[in-house]
Amino acid sequence: SENHGLGGQLMRATWTIAKREILSFFMSPLAYVVLTAWLLWQGAIFFLFCFFVAGSPPGSGSESDPLRMLFGNTTLFFVPLLVFVPVLTMRLLAEETRQGTLETLLTAPVTSVSVVLGKYLAALVFWCALWVPTLMYVWLTSRFGDVDWGRLGATYLGIFGVGAYYMSVGLLMSSIAKSQIVAAVLTFMSLGGLFVLGVFQFMPLDDGTLEMVRYVSVWQHMQGFSSGIVDTRYLAYDFSLAALGVFLAIQVLEIRRTEA
Secondary structure (H helix, E strand, C coil): CHHHHHHHHHHHHHHHHHHHHHHHHHCCHHHHHHHHHHHHHHHHHHHHHHHHHHCCCCCCCCCCCHHHHHCCCCHHHHCCHHHHHHHHHCCCCHHHHHHCHHHHHHHCCCCHHHHHHHHHHHHHHHHHHHHHHHHHHHHHHHHHCCCCHHHHHHHHHHHHHHHHHHHHHHHHHHHHCCCHHHHHHHHHHHHHHHHHHHHHHHCCCCHHHHHHHHHHCHHHHHHHHHCCCCCHHHHHHHHHHHHHHHHHHHHHHHHHHHHC
16 A cells, blocks of 8 residues: 555656646747747648649549648658757756756655656647647548548557657756757757658668668658558657656656755
8 A cells, every 4th residue: 555655646746747837838938839830830731732632643642642741751740840849848857957946846755756757748748739730630631531540540649659759858858958958959969860860761771771770760650650550669669768768867867866
């Protein structure tokens, strides 16, 4: 029962921190600037893809699907994330460090685990908030064409998997950095490096190297999911990296706790 009590205390502390982070984010102008910019970008490229598909000859193949093109079949999906993810995650712990409130938080009767998990839960809420408006494009497509709901479900599962590890990388960099700008730059460089590594799948490589590059390529992940293929290897990769990022962020906070 003692373990159960500790688990309940951890969950309550985690939820309290997550709720505080979510409320502070959505009460700030930053949230609405980010969401507005994201909506404008997504709306523009969805219109572009619809225009392209409308001009394609009938029976040109499954690639001529605006939803599939929107969700990971072009660089227009990935490149904006290299900007939006750092902006969403940079304040999670770096802002606490800059304001001097992280030391107070770490000396409070809460564990580093609950602090990091609470911040990470909030980050996942931010990530999901980016994608909820895209359901409008699904609705529009269903009104004027056919939607493969199984493939769409696989696509959103892939998006969540990518977000799970993208946001953990941002959280880790925010725990290391002492300012939001540094956290954003570190996140951009980390995610940019992973994205560039995946681009090597289009290079002439031997089979073993090509298989390894495809396994770590977020591009390859989303091409599979947007085709309706749920590859558990990719999910394992996404959630393993997410767990690693959260674990390392906890270790960083533990070091800071001993120094506080």
